[in-house]
Amino acid sequence: MTRVPVVVGVGLTPFAANRVDASIRDLVAEAVLACMEDAGLLDLKAVQHGLASYESDHFNRQMTLGAILHDALGLTPLPNVRVEGGGATGALALRTAWAYVQSGLCESILVYGGEMNGRSVSSATANGLFALSADADWEMMVGGTYTAFYAAMMRAHMQRYGTTEAQCAHVAVRNRRNARLNSFAQKPMDLTIDDVLRSKPVAEPYKLLDCSLLSDGAAAVLLATEDWARAHGTRFRERPPVYYCATGCGTDTMRLGDRYPEITNFRGKRAAAQAAYAMAGIGEPLLEIDVAELYDSYSGVEIQAVEDLGFVPAGQGGAAVASGIFDADGYLPVNTSGGLLGRGAPVGATGIAQAVEIVQQLWGELPAGRQVANARRGLTDTHAGIGTICVVNIFERRD
Amino acid sequence: MLHANSLTPIQLPNVATVVYEQLRRQILGGALRPGQQLNIRQIEAQLGVSRTPLKLALERLQVEGLVSIHPRKGTFVTIFSPHDLRECFEVRIALEAQALRSAFDVQNRALLAELTDLFARMDSYFRNEATWLDELVEFMDCDRVAHVRMIEMSGNARMKEIYEHANVQGYIAVFGMRFSYSDTLQTQAEHRAIAAALHAHDRDALLVSARTHLERAGLRAVQRLSQHNGGEL
Structure with missing residues (x-):
């Protein structure tokens, strides 16, 4: 057995x-x-x-x-x-x-x-506390906060691949729209791309509506x-039995400045995904995964993730996201729960809640509009820091 | 292949072939739309050819199902229904599966290398959403060649003939409708799965990935066709 x-x-x-x-x-x-x-x-x-x-x-x-x-x-x-x-x-x-x-x-x-x-705690204190989980000696002391690190990574992605702020905004709009079908979500919203682009700048290219929730x-x-x-x-x-069939983990340097050769993407996430795919016997994830919960701590992070998880080749994430391929009625729906942007992110619960969404998808127990038809294999993507620890878990319905 | 000492009529067939190829490309590229009547005189004038090679070219296109010639009414670019398209893809699936089944005994290294190259090229397209449409014609050409090469792996010339005929109909319809960007991403992923199976010499994986690709491509094409003009192009 x-x-x-x-x-x-x-x-x-x-x-x-x-x-x-x-x-x-x-x-x-x-x-x-x-x-x-x-x-x-x-x-x-x-x-x-x-x-x-x-x-x-x-x-x-x-x-x-x-x-x-x-x-x-x-x-x-x-x-x-x-x-x-x-x-x-x-x-x-x-x-x-x-x-x-x-x-x-x-x-x-x-x-x-x-x-x-x-x-x-206040937002400022929260940011300060989160900054404590960066390298306290070498990063926090010079004012490094996670929003700034994520922004630098996205800026590099934009420079190298031509990714746009509007493509990032698509993620913010879609995930909050998905949250509207989730009664447990913190921030269901009906936004436009322009709403996101016009929201208050936080750390360019990220604006307020590009950022996930506390x-x-x-x-x-x-x-x-x-x-x-x-x-x-x-x-x-x-119910149809759902197996937690594969798990992968990868890591990266604590300091963004130590990363090589580039800071456009998450190396640890690629390693985590490859390990999980090898365990699950997955060759071409876009075809073999039916639904996924991705770690959208900032809108652009989802764009980086679809590349690192191998859904699309590097550099194609922005255009892929904007094409609607990952929307609720797309080819591989992601963040049907609303994600970190729409459902929310109580840290210790986040990765578990992502799994809950995937398992319910595989059981077929979600309401129409949110339920992905015939979902048989689902993935969760979760990471710490700026992809410092990455975990990919895969669940599969076998009946 | 022509032999050096064989005697073959040159002039007419060659002009007809050139005309055929140009018109075919116009239809596949969407410049001539399904349902559009072909203005024979204008085409003659534009290409600077006489009626006979044009007629030969049109007859050949009719055999392929790309144009319909109606006596006294005119010549039209063929209109496809979702039903036609579904049939095309069913034929393609049956033929490609059979071809690949026999293909793996052949192990043609040159063909494998060419296919690997074609798939790698197709995977390099569409990196930029702003320019992806410009690459679509080239991509579709590669795609068509790749599928024909897979049929050629069987070494069965008749199968290739039948395939080329069946394939064209699906091809033009898909093309005329224009893929969406997300369709191309799905196609690329499906191709990568086929390429991986080829690379691994995994016969079962190749059959499954090729079949999956055609089934999904068929669904996408039928879906796109249904979205256009209430079901007919």
């Missing part, structure tokens, strides 16, 4: 700018309860392992949050582990859980994560061997 993990259940909270009604514990509990219900799991203690996913002690104003959440969920004395990988935390958490199941360490594992990135939210996914899922998830037999 294969040990490739199946997805037993998924759960989410709505993503919001400011969940004044809830603490991080409440949010994670909300997502886990939703996940249990989704799985038809009657006894949470039947799960064999916990895995906490959150990025920042500062934002959550709590150290050892993994232990706190594990306790709050009533999971003691089960084993637990906390995973952190910057923006890629949620995806890296799933990847770790994948290895725990594959290794035989446990038959089932609950991956839960969340973050209070919303208005718990959010409060949580997400959970229950992974298990197929045997365990059949025995414990009462809803498992009702």
